[in-house]
Amino acid sequence: MSSPAHELTLLVDAPDGLMVRRVPNASLLSTDEELGPAAESSTRDSAAKWGLPDFVFLPEQQRQGSGVRERGDGLVIADGIAALIQVKARNAVPGSAEREASWLTSNINKATKQAKGSIRHLAHRREKLTSARGRRVEIDGALYSWIAVVIVEHPQPPADFTPSLEEAGSVPCVVLLRRDWEFLFDHLRSTRAVLHYISRVAGEEQELGGEPARYTQAALADADAQPKELPDGLRRLAGPAQVAPVYSAPLAPLEPADDSSMLFRIILEDVANTHIGEDSESDRLELLTALDTLPASYRPELGAALLKFMQSVAQHRGDKVRSESRVFIPYPGDQVPMVFMVASAHFSRAQPLLSMRTQLLHHEYWSSLQESPGSTVGVMLTPSHQKNRAWDTSTIWLKGPTGLTQEDARELRKHITGRI
Known part of the structure; x- marks a missing residue:
């Protein structure tokens, strides 16, 4: 050695x-x-x-x-x-x-x-x-x-x-x-x-x-350094602090990362190991790159929130799908907007929730900036049917215009929040 x-x-x-x-x-x-x-x-x-x-x-x-x-x-x-x-x-x-x-x-x-x-x-x-x-x-x-x-x-x-x-x-x-x-x-x-x-x-x-x-x-x-202020449109989009807490992420954090960010690494590994075929490896790399824009200093807090959601959702016994979410709304040009969700049902039932939430975030974030849409990523953790595995990871990656209209967005918002 x-x-x-x-x-x-x-x-x-x-x-x-x-x-x-x-x-x-x-x-x-x-x-x-x-x-x-x-x-x-x-x-x-x-x-x-x-x-x-x-x-x-x-x-x-x-x-x-x-x-x-x-x-x-x-x-x-x-x-x-x-x-x-x-x-x-x-x-x-x-x-x-x-x-x-x-x-x-x-x-x-x-x-x-x-x-x-x-x-x-x-x-x-x-x-x-x-x-x-x-x-x-x-x-x-x-x-x-x-x-x-x-x-x-x-x-x-x-x-x-x-x-x-x-x-x-x-x-x-x-x-x-x-x-x-x-x-x-x-x-x-x-x-x-x-x-x-x-x-x-x-x-x-x-x-x-x-x-x-x-x-x-x-x-x-x-x-x-003074944290950058979100533009008014994005701050309104973030909503109440308990839904999307304001978090200032230094480019070079002083405190080292530790095992508290392990859950986010598991999410990355799940995406990396999903079978998609060799012709799509460039797309996978781009999706992983988008996920990796999540600031390193934010990952422990996100992991703690997701673990809390998982404990709460696991206790749900009703017929309806229960979900908890955390939205990441970055300063323009710094990172990719993301939504992280934990749902009580298998992904086959919970998928519409992730699809609607990600589409809505994609539309509202990029519309509020009044510029050509970039990327938005949605991540959902759902109970697994596999042995030796408690939760599955699923992702939705939107890139560029989706054709969603303001009327479509209002309908999505109605389904998600119960009001127009």
Whole structure:
């Protein structure tokens, strides 16, 4: 086993007082592979474990002359951002600080150049790639903003070493220790959140090993920022606070995610494992991307609300379908509007409720903005008929115009609320 970099302890002057934040060592590497391939596998595995395997893609090989060349060591994509990963591992006993700084400079520059070449190849074409879940998915590179992410595996990097990003040129680039890559994914547990943070800091030179400190500074700045006010139309749509509580989600939350967000991960896994056929994998990826826009800091509160709904609905004994719902109405352009429901009956009976609620939200949200409709997602948990499973997950994903009229919306609202 191999383990690089020492555990890091940060003392954070947080709004609620002094906070001690421990950043553990990078995960141990398997001895079944050589150091370099093991570090590459671990980098992809951590993004799949704490993010989602569907957003992680394996390196593809490209024939070049008489040889074969890999295009990067992995690719992580979500919400319009693509991070091309290049990993460099130090497989030697560390020498002097000058020697290690020289090795780092040479290999980081080499990795950056390799990443730029791979991005040039992938950024302007459609290709079928293999996800970490083992599925072939067609990716249109022109739809993404590309970032080069260099991951360094080093047992003892010299102190005060700051990688130059000059080699990256116009390509946004970030250089991280593998420990710090794992820190970001473990802290946020959302691929979208990690990629948006990396995009936020890409191109800014940072001391190697200093990413947790930089992230913490960004989180403190976000905590001090004034929350954006919903436009009046959306605030009226949100209704009473108990129906759709106002929740300000920082882009970089200071508190780490924990197991309280596990229910939302289960929902993502259910969607990821629903059989839909290979031709629809691109659509599944887009739906998962829409779901992953739910802010990481909101997921524990949502999970707690859904668990409460599940306990309440499970006690229902009447013939009518009972349901509870939570609506997520985001600031325009930030995330996708969503409705989460828990119903007392099997989905075959409860499906009309989810369909009506999602259609109504889609119509009212995008009409209130007076712009071309984007996406809206509806999620419903219903009692399962399967063994060893208490609840099933079902989703409805609406995208673009649905043809719903104002009269249709009034009829839907009448069915949902009992009044026009």
